[in-house]
Amino acid sequence: MFRGSLVALITPMHADGSVDFDSLAQLVEFHIQNGTDAIVANGTTGESATLSKAEQVEVVKAVKQAIAGRVPLIAGSGSNNTADAIAxxxxxxxxxxxxMLSVTPYYNKPTQAGLIAHYQAIAAVTTTPQILYNVPGRTQCDLANATVAELSKVSNIIGIKDATGDLSRVTPLRQACGDDFLLLSGDDATAMAFIFSGGDGVISVTNNARPALFKQLCDAALAGKLVEARALNAKLVPLYECLFVEANPIPVKWAVQAVGATACTHYRLPLTPATEATQQLVRQALEASA
Structure with a gap:
């Protein structure tokens, strides 16, 4: 249900910072028409950190309405405050x-025991499948493989988005958590290798701008077609390199506008528009992947 090419969807905004719900629906349609396998709303790339809780819920509602049951919907639900995450x-x-996709608590720097307690408390209030999200580059908090293995015993914790970029984790995770536990990459640059190492797919930033090409890459990798996957991946490498030259989602929001998916060049502070240098890099990368 959650295999293949999943998009970490951006949240389009008006110049005043309010959510552009018309463009959001347009983006959902863009992804469905280009083969994206599932949509993740209200994640890091969706600027959830600067959306109020009420806005986060409204964004998810709007994405659900636009999807209309055609692809799975995963909603970001994490917080560094366990009570807020539960709410x-x-x-x-x-x-x-x-x-739901639940990021590790950022800033607090909990112990591994604290992480286990945090996720167990969240899982206890719902029957909805929960996906762990490990992105230590942003949170300064790392979910150890042993911790993931322990949490995989919770019936509704079904997988992890691993954005560490550390491919040495994949095989041990698969062995520790079993074949039914979902392993999703959160690092586009290593995503192809992640799948070939035993992963099930990717929650991607790059997918926002090049959904059809990224879908082809994931399909080829999941089918074990190494030569085809490598050729497709090579076309995307320039995008992997430039979409993080400024804080995500600054470059990718500009990229989505540049490919004509929607007009969504606006951000909320403290994020600011892409510089001219970034725009040039992204423009060249988009041309290389066309």
Whole structure:
């Protein structure tokens, strides 16, 4: 249900910073028409850190309405405050989503025991499938493989988005958690190798701008077609390199506008528009992947 090419969807905004719900629906349609396998709303790339809890729920509602049951919907539900994460989880349960993606608590720097307790507390209030999200480059908090293995015993914790870029983790995770536990990459540059190492797919930033090409890459990798996957991946490498020259989602929001998917060049502070240098790099990378 959650295999293949999943998009970490951006949240289009008006110049005043309010959510552009018309463009959001347009983006969902763009992804469905280009073969994206599932949509992740209200994640890091969706600027969830600067959306109020009420806005986060409204974004998920709008994405669900636009999807209309055609692809799975995963909603970001994490917080560094366990009580807030539980409250958001309950609110998203009322909306009705296929799964939730819960980032490790940022800033707090909890112990591994604290992480286990955090996720067990969240899972206990819902029957909706929960996907762990490990992105230590942003959170300064790392979910150890042994911790993931322990959490995989919780019935509704079904997988992990691993954005460490550390491919040495994949095989041990698969062995520790079993074949039914979902392993999703959160690092586009190593995503192809992640799948060939035993992963199930990718929650991608690059997919926002090149969904059809990224879908082809994931399909080829999941089918074990190494030569084809490597050729497709080579076309995307320039995008992997430039979409993070400024904080995500600054470059990718500009890229989405540049490919004509929607007009969504606006951000909320403290994010600011892409510089001319970034725009040039992204423009060249888009041309290389066309």
């Amino acid at each position: 958001l989880t309950k609110a998203l349960d009322e909306v009705g989503v296929d799964a």
